[in-house]
Amino acid sequence: MRIMTQTKAADTRQNRVADLEERNWLAAHLGGDQQAFAQLMQAYRKPLYSFLVRHGLDTRHCDDLFQDIFLKIHKSAHQYQASKPLSPWIFTIAINTLRDFQRKKSLHLTVVEVAETIEDERPDPEQSAHLTETMDWLEEALASLPKAQAEAMTLSMVKGMKIKDIGAMLGLPVNTIKSQLRRAKQSLMSAFQARQTQHRTQSSPSGVTHE
Amino acid sequence: MNKCDHIKARLLDLDVSLPIRDATLKQHLEQCTDCAAYHAEWVALQQQLDQLPEHDVSDDVFARTLAAVNKNQVAKPQRRLNPGWATGLAASFVLVAVAGLLYNNQLGEFQADFSQAPIDGVNQSVEREEAETQNSPLVTFSADAAPEASADGFYRQRNQPIEEPASMSEKTAALAKEEQLVGDRDQDEDSSAERIVITGSRISRQDVAADLVEEEVEMPAVAVAPPLMDELQADHNSMTTASDSVVERLTKNNAHPDNVSADKALRRKPNSEALLEQLEVSRAASESPFTDDDKLDSAHKEQQQIPAGPVVEPAKPQPRLLQELGYEVPAELDRMGRENRLSAAAHMTEGKQAASASAFKPGSRGEIDRVKQKKDVSKKQVSGAGLPAPTGPDGSQRGLHAQAADAWLEQRQNTSGLSFKQATGYWANTYLPGDPQMRWIQAQLLASGLQDLPQPMDHLQPFDTPQNAPLALYVSSDLAAVDPVSTNGTRMRLQVGIQASEHQGGHRTALNLAVVLDISPQTSESAVRALLAALLKHKQPGDQISVYHTGPSGQQGSLLLKPVDFRHGPVQLMLNQLFSEPTDALQLFWPLEQVLPAAGAWLQQHDNPKAVLGSSALWLITDKDQQALPAMEYWVQQQATNGISFNTLSLSNDDPGRQLQRLALVGQGHHHVLAGITDADRVVQAQLKAASRAVARALRLQIRLADGVELIDVLGSHALNELQARQVRAAEQSLDQRMAANHGIQADRGEDDEGIQIIIPNFFAGDTHVIMLDVLVKQPGTVADVKLKYKDLIQLRNAQISQQFNLERGSRTMGQLERNVLKNHLAHHFAEAFTHAASLIRAGHTEQAIQQLQQLHDVYRGLRQRITGWQSDDELQADERVIEQYLALLRQQAMTNDGSAVWLAQALQLAGWYKHPGHGP
Known part of the structure; x- marks a missing residue:
């Protein structure tokens, strides 16, 4: 236990050092250091892209939004105050960009729904079976959470993100974020328990092999 | 909301990586199976969430995004000043400048210079063009400059609001041009300090100050008044601080005590023992082909397998074990044993000394034997070969049996002359189901027509089969209480039992x-x-x-x-x-x-x-x-x-x-021996079901003895040396990683635990395993904390079971659980005696082997007479019959000397292996 505690403390200190280092990237970028922004992009490419994917967006939209977000970061670089952590600032831009996109998308869909006959887009049984096999159920469950819960949950999954930061990003009180997180976890637990029950049924000795 | 709902809601807020500290919550979880199951599921889900794969953007998109960013020139930080503040600042600046000039009576010169200041025609036209397109926010405060300054021109009037460029790229370009312009002017030999001051006002005074210092532009003393110079220098200092912050702040932060200690920790880390061990493990792993859990198996096998076959040399028993078993110990062997113990004692580590700080013993690996006050312990003298069957003091067989049983029991409880081992580090795994060498012996016996040789029965362990988990853990001892009188402590056998569920992975997977x-x-x-x-x-x-x-x-x-x-x-x-x-x-x-x-x-x-492993x-x-x-x-x-x-x-x-x-x-994989055509069905079935029979993998058993509890031995096991421990750790981690990759069970290994650690690679459905520790307990209270971590192959998750074993002062009464432990200890004694008898026969000492088995038989018979409930115990009676049959066979062989001794040795070894409580069928 003592070894684990020491390791955690060392990790925390390392994270702190890393945090301080990344706060200088935008200043260096503004100072003309081209490597600084590349460094920033490299550090945030996976967390940001994962954040987008976990909202159930397809690859094309994720790529577009990824570009938009980093261009916005570049354009707003002078607004960043190095006295504050960089991660929440970047994810604030990300969440706002995502919301803009979702709003535009929903407007677009509304027009389409009115204008055209809506086709049944549900996957056929074969596709469903394929989806079940290939898609990670957990990411599916995350993407199907209500929007507010999904935002809180996906942000909470970003390494080092605190509830206080999430509240500031989403403009909500900390207690509201906690409630949303709890509801999201309950939804995920329900999905998990359903899956476990299904798994046990499939693997029971009397069951048929599903391999 | 009822209590359970409330508890479940609270569970969701917990950090699963930390142990539950809330006593109420902990108590509820111990009592409420529903909530405990919910918590276990939440932990499993959280682990899956933690290990969700990170998605990554394609390198192409990444490169395009970076190119798009680089296409726009990097913008200088631009402060958006409130126009009111800007005006005020400019006005005060002018006032200070004018006051300075008036003080030096140089206003006229200044005005003359300013009006005559030539602006390079080319630069001017370029600047104008730029200004027209970019609407650059330049400020002038001289009416004389007005001819060129218009709302659309290069200069704009004071108080005119600053307009932002239409786009970031335009703004960036404009600022870049401005920088160029300022740079050009600075380099212009004709440019005066005043001009620098003026241009500085339209960018920032900090920039000017920086240029002054960095470019070392000579400033005529008359150009800027001392107060202004001081102010500029102060601004420069502050700006230098700001500009250096990228490097300096990090340096300063690193200089912070916390960061210094972190840095030291980081630097220290490579030298730490743990990392060294890891490095050595990885080096060893890279050098050896046994990098996976086969290494674990092989390490254990090599240490654990009972030597088999006529080519195998009989294992030399340890002096102490021989003494415990009542053998005469050759003087040379005894001396070697003592030397070993003294040598080990010299390597006493500080881990032991640090134990007093904690209720449990942390500490370093390695054996520590402390030879206590040596007393003469009466030992049985083994009779020579061919002597008549001994009788008891009263001349009756019954008395002899009771005497043998008493001696065995007394020897078990003996607390003097003991040597202790350190209850830390890695110990050999004794769960080795399906030992192929034993199968080979079995096949040999079968092929020789000796399949009817008696074999003992396994003891039925009183462990309930788990219903909702693949494994269950049981901790008990052969005493129900600590001796209230003894000052030396109470010697007892602490038993850790593992019982696997009967539940398998359903039908076997397609092969x-x-x-x-x-x-x-x-x-x-x-x-x-x-x-x-x-x-x-x-x-x-x-x-x-x-x-x-x-x-x-x-x-x-x-x-x-x-x-x-x-x-x-x-x-x-x-x-x-x-x-x-x-x-x-x-x-x-x-x-x-x-x-x-x-x-x-x-x-x-x-x-x-x-697919499932295998x-x-x-x-x-x-x-x-x-x-x-x-x-x-x-x-x-x-x-x-x-x-x-x-x-x-x-x-x-x-x-x-x-x-x-x-x-x-x-x-x-597995090695099978086909013992004839009729054995084919068994071999194939065993092989086919092997993959689906495992219910848990990578078991890590941790036994922490409480303070005041000394370890005498782990029966049938031994402490692994440094190399073996490294192999075990490497194999465990490899298994851990592969389970994470194949089954999505989060990797959680890599840390050593305190106390005795035993790694078991696989555990199969329906199996039972018993580990026995010989310990000396000096005080009542907690005896041991036992924890079992494993990879649950049924629900595909990490699982953990913990048990604490406590004993109070009281009488040494024995209940069923205690008798079970005693019976297992007796089975261990049976296995040791049979194995040793086999070795004696191979060495040609058949008479000593007979004596050995006779003693064992006496102990069995005596214990059945002495212990309540054992008189008609089927398992013990069956064991007795087996011993009697072998005694008869050995006596017959000794009489005829027909060369069947080697087969009897094989059979004895197989029987001993079967009877060992830790070995599977």
């Missing part, structure tokens, strides 16, 4: 199997036919079985049968053709070195990486240990790490198949 027949002229056709017939019988839909051979080379290569042809007809036809080949043709066979990789490549092609397998059926086998070890190990296990099946009746067994261990 992806390649069978390699290593055919030679001596190969038994009937055995091969029997094996393939059994395989056909147990084949399920979905199984893909192909057959390769090392026989004559033909057009089809070494592949005899494709999976689609693995049916009764084609198999019979193939076998007919194979065994009807002339003997000469068999000389031109495909070598094993070529056939195995061909079969492996086919398996690799058809391997499903998500579902892709290669079976080598052979009747001999080949020269080529050791050279194949590396390849076999590589296959195993890729998920294809390597199994060997020996058709030989007279070969222990050591190379085959080693290859199977390296290949994370």
